[in-house]
Amino acid sequence: MPINDSSGMMTISDEGKLVVLNGQGDFLWSSNVSLGSNQSTAQLDDDGSLVLKSGPNGNQLWTSFQEPTDTYLTKMRLSANARTGKKRLLTSWRSSSDPSVGNFLVGINPSGIPELFMWYNGHPYWRSGPWVGQKFIGIPGMPSNVYLRGFSVQPEGDGTITLSSTVDPVLRFTYVLTSRGKLTEQFWDYEKGGNLVDIQKFSEGGADLNIRLAYTEFGKEKHN
Known part of the structure; x- marks a missing residue:
């Protein structure tokens, strides 16, 4: 479902997932992996990949390279x-x-x-x-x-x-x-x-x- 205005946002949910929300706070997309707690971080690496990492040890949970677009x-x-x-x-x-x-x-x-x-x-x-x-x-x-x-x-x-x-x-x-x-x-x-x-x-x-x-x-x- 596309976001039709500028009110959308990307954030990390309480479960540690990377999520995209519309202006009403509805979930449009998620990384579908989580820690079960909000201790994860997101980082844009030098190679262009957006990476979701676990909090204390920094292990990779998900990367945008797993879901290519165009x-x-x-x-x-x-x-x-x-x-x-x-x-x-x-x-x-x-x-x-x-x-x-x-x-x-x-x-x-x-x-x-x-x-x-x-x-x-x-x-x-x-x-x-x-x-x-x-x-x-x-x-x-x-x-x-x-x-x-x-x-x-x-x-x-x-x-x-x-x-x-x-x-x-x-x-x-x-x-x-x-x-x-x-x-x-x-x-x-x-x-x-x-x-x-x-x-x-x-x-x-x-x-x-x-x-x-x-x-x-x-x-x-x-x-x-």
Whole structure:
């Protein structure tokens, strides 16, 4: 349920849960984990994750990386379990100004050789082609050494396949699934305050994959 005005708030409940309330104090969302007492704390880490921790020892109880929205950040994990059907996915916004659940999902398809899938209203819409240890072979122009940037697709041993990234968070690579079904790679440009330039655009089955670099990096490539 979206908050339709500016009266909403996020706080820690008496049970130690992280909760979102509307202006009338009604619960709209909770982290669904708690200590049973209000001794937990919430902290926004340098990697962009919002973490709920227990009071005295600071153990992690919950992190926002467990429930991705439309944005994939370094150290996030997308996963799928072929046995249980459980998936951790990116979910698009309904529109560019409406953050409620949209029509597009992106995640790992664990059937056969793992690959990235995009679903539109539950139906396959785009796929990356299989991961072959270094890259997804179905994305035209994808560098063969993308794994050197920290990406990996690995089985967990319990039927779960996980896509993860260990890229240095300082580089600020992000991947955003837009409300129109476009998956974009973005790089934060410290000098330009976040200005981005599209350097490649892939399309298959109606879905686009945009690869972006900061303007300053694009300029370096042009002059080399």
